[in-house]
Amino acid sequence: MRGRTPRWRWLVAGGGALLAVGALGAALAWSLIFDSILASQLALTPSSRSYKEWVAPAVPLYFEIYLFNWTNAADFPAEKPILVELGPYRFREHRRHVNVTWHHNNDSLSYRTLRSWHYDPTSNGSLNDNITTLNVIAASAVFRSRFWGYFQQKGLSMGLAMFGQRVSVSKTARELLFDGYEDPLLDLAKSLPASTTGGAPPVDRFGWFYERNNSLDTDGFMEVTIGNSYGSLPGQILRWNHEDSLPFYGGKCSRLEGSVGEFLPRDLSEESRLTMFLPDLCRTVNMDYRSSGQMLGLNYHKYELSEGSFDNSSLSLSNTCFCGGACAWGGVMNVSACRFGSPTFVSLPHFLRADPALRAGVDGMKPDPEKHSFYFAVEPRLGIPVEVAARFQINVYLEPSPNVALYEHVPRMLFPVFWVQQRVTLDSNTAQELSVVRGARDWGATACAAAALLLAAVAALATCCPPHVNKKLHRLHDDLKHCCPSRIEFSDDQDKIKEDELKLNPM
Numbered sequence: 165m166r167g168r169t170p171r172w173r174w175l176v177a178g179g180g181a182l183l184a185v186g187a188l189g190a191a192l193a194w195s196l197i198f199d200s201i202l203a204s205q206l207a208l209t210p211s212s213r214s215y216k217e218w219v220a221p222a223v224p225l226y227f228e229i230y231l232f233n234w235t236n237a238a239d240f241p242a243e244k245p246i247l248v249e250l251g252p253y254r255f256r257e258h259r260r261h262v263n264v265t266w267h268h269n270n271d272s273l274s275y276r277t278l279r280s281w282h283y284d285p286t287s288n289g290s291l292n293d294n295i296t297t298l299n300v301i302a303a304s305a306v307f308r309s310r311f312w313g314y315f316q317q318k319g320l321s322m323g324l325a326m327f328g329q330r331v332s333v334s335k336t337a338r339e340l341l342f343d344g345y346e347d348p349l350l351d352l353a354k355s356l357p358a359s360t361t362g363g364a365p366p367v368d369r370f371g372w373f374y375e376r377n378n379s380l381d382t383d384g385f386m387e388v389t390i391g392n393s394y395g396s397l398p399g400q401i402l403r404w405n406h407e408d409s410l411p412f413y414g415g416k417c418s419r420l421e422g423s424v425g426e427f428l429p430r431d432l433s434e435e436s437r438l439t440m441f442l443p444d445l446c447r448t449v450n451m452d453y454r455s456s457g458q459m460l461g462l463n464y465h466k467y468e469l470s471e472g473s474f475d476n477s478s479l480s481l482s483n484t485c486f487c488g489g490a491c492a493w494g495g496v497m498n499v500s501a502c503r504f505g506s507p508t509f510v511s512l513p514h515f516l517r518a519d520p521a522l523r524a525g526v527d528g529m530k531p532d533p534e535k536h537s538f539y540f541a542v543e544p545r546l547g548i549p550v551e552v553a554a555r556f557q558i559n560v561y562l563e564p565s566p567n568v569a570l571y572e573h574v575p576r577m578l579f580p581v582f583w584v585q586q587r588v589t590l591d592s593n594t595a596q597e598l599s600v601v602r603g604a605r606d607w608g609a610t611a612c613a614a615a616a617l618l619l620a621a622v623a624a625l626a627t628c629c630p631p632h633v634n635k636k637l638h639r640l641h642d643d644l645k646h647c648c649p650s651r652i653e654f655s656d657d658q659d660k661i662k663e664d665e666l667k668l669n670p671m
């Protein structure tokens with residue numbers, strides 16, 4: 165043995181060098197390796213981890229509704245409406261993606277969303293609260309009559325009087341939201357040709373969320389990307405209700421694009437914009453960077469619906485094609501076209517970031533960015549949302565109608581009816597996991613590089629260390645050999661033992 169370099173040293177040196185090269189390679193390609201592992205876990209394939217979370221989210225979801233009680237309705241229009249916010253009326257939401265179908269020919273996934281809501285007793289108020297609000301059925305009927313002739317308008321005016329319609333209604337929260345209420349005008353509408361009702365399906369009751377519970381139609385039929393090829397993101401909208409553009413708007417506004425909310429781009433910067441498709445708005449919006457912070461040990465960038473996001477066109481000319489006629493006020497979105505022509509406008513709660521004239525039209529709007537903004541707080545490297553606050557206010561458009569007595573003197577305004585909020589925060593377990601993943605991404609390359617250095621050092625030491633170290637290593641080697649020769653000598657001798665065993669075996 166003495167006199168030639170023992171084989172174990174060559175093994176150590178060779179193995180060390182090989183591992184060092186491997187580790188160095190991993191260090192250089194780390195972000196690529198990491199991203200492909202992450203992408204495979206995020207892709208919407210039947211076996212991926214994110215699919216399991218996506219198809220039936222385990223995080224508790226709450227849907228909170230604030231209703232505005234109109235306390236001086238009797239004095240309208242002589243007095244400006246005084247609105248008092250009530251709520252939140254809180255509902256636990258269960259959400260499931262159903263009819264999930266993969267289309268491998270074009271890497272897409274189609275599905276519907278089934279949601280159900282359960283009243284939560286932590287609500288601030290009861291579903292039996294008596295609330296006075298705008299009579300939306302009458303307001304819609306009057307709005308629809310705006311291009312009619314004089315006699316038809318007079319006819320509507322008499323009809324409204326005959327059915328005892330007023331500008332306001334008093335109903336329970338239950339009726340206004342999910343249960344709906346009956347109204348003679350709805351029965352009348354059922355007997356009218358579809359052209360006069362804007363193609364809206366005939367309904368027997370009206371409620372803002374009537375027939376939405378357990379409905380497959382609330383969010384519509386979605387087709388999104390799977391994100392299983394390099395550089396592509398899952399969950400980006402391709403088609404909505406079988407259309408690949410929005411039929412309600414012309415030009416650039418008809419473009420259907422963006423994330424449907426669950427999957428966001430990675431490596432976000434302060435200049436990045438989040439492009440989102442929001443079915444409630446029937447459109448794609450851009451969200452802009454607002455601030456940064458830390459939550460549950462994770463850094464985040466907060467992207468918000470900003471002044472320009474659903475402006476008319478005073479701030480952002482590209483929005484003109486969304487106006488659908490007169491570009492009325494800034495910071496509100498005319499969703500009439502996608503709500504069967506009902507005079508509905510969406511804004512941020514309390515007209516936050518909207519034209520100040522809207523706030524001046526009613527009493528009781530107290531916009532507060534803390535409580536009323538719509539944002540995604542996103543871990544910027546991984547593109548994973550840590551907190552989401554989705555908030556909208558529904559408003560009804562009113563304008564004077566000289567031939568309809570009830571609406572002769574109403575001001576031109578947007579009447580706030582209610583606003584909704586959905587907030588989701590990452591739970592601390594997932595946050596911890598993400599911290600680890602984030603750490604792996606940030607430090608993985610460094611760790612591999614360090615390992616490469618260490619292994620290279622070992623390899624170098626084994627082949628060319630100074631004689632006295634060599635001697636010591638030899639002595640150590642021999643000592644160990646004396647203790648338990650056959651175990652340590654894993655070179656020639658061990659092979660021999662194996663041969664002997666093999667020879668013995670057949671006997």
Ligand SMILES: *[C@@H]1O[C@H](CO)[C@@H](O)[C@H](O)[C@H]1NC(C)=O
Pocket residue numbers: 233234235236250293294295296
């Ligand atoms: C809403 O306002 C009306 C009229 O002022 C009032 O009678 C009613 O009690 C209010 N509802 C609630 C729940 O406060």
Ligand SMILES: *[C@@H]1O[C@H](CO)[C@@H](O)[C@H](O)[C@H]1NC(C)=O
Pocket residue numbers: 262263
């Ligand atoms: C979609 O899913 C619902 C509920 O799971 C089911 O009743 C319906 O038959 C499905 N439709 C199709 C086309 O698969």
Ligand SMILES: *[C@@H]1O[C@H](CO)[C@@H](O)[C@H](O)[C@H]1NC(C)=O
Pocket residue numbers: 267269270272387402403
């Ligand atoms: C993908 O292919 C399926 C049919 O296999 C089709 O129904 C679907 O509309 C296609 N989706 C897109 C976005 O082209």
Ligand SMILES: *[C@@H]1O[C@H](CO)[C@@H](O)[C@H](O)[C@H]1NC(C)=O
Pocket residue numbers: 255280281282283342377378
């Ligand atoms: C929605 O439907 C479920 C039954 O599937 C019911 O238990 C629940 O009370 C309904 N929610 C509302 C708000 O009506």
Ligand SMILES: *[C@@H]1O[C@H](CO)[C@@H](O)[C@H](O)[C@H]1NC(C)=O
Pocket residue numbers: 249250251252288
């Ligand atoms: C509950 O509602 C009342 C008004 O009805 C309001 O004064 C109070 O601040 C609300 N409380 C919470 C916690 O929101």
Ligand SMILES: *[C@@H]1O[C@H](CO)[C@@H](O)[C@H](O)[C@H]1NC(C)=O
Pocket residue numbers: 294295296334335
């Ligand atoms: C609800 O409030 C309105 C206005 O205050 C009142 O006229 C009506 O009688 C009340 N309805 C019920 C069921 O209490």
Ligand SMILES: *[C@@H]1O[C@H](CO)[C@@H](O)[C@H](O)[C@H]1NC(C)=O
Pocket residue numbers: 487488489490491492498499500501561
């Ligand atoms: C809202 O849009 C609809 C259709 O897109 C249009 O008819 C209506 O005039 C618009 N409303 C206002 C106030 O501009």
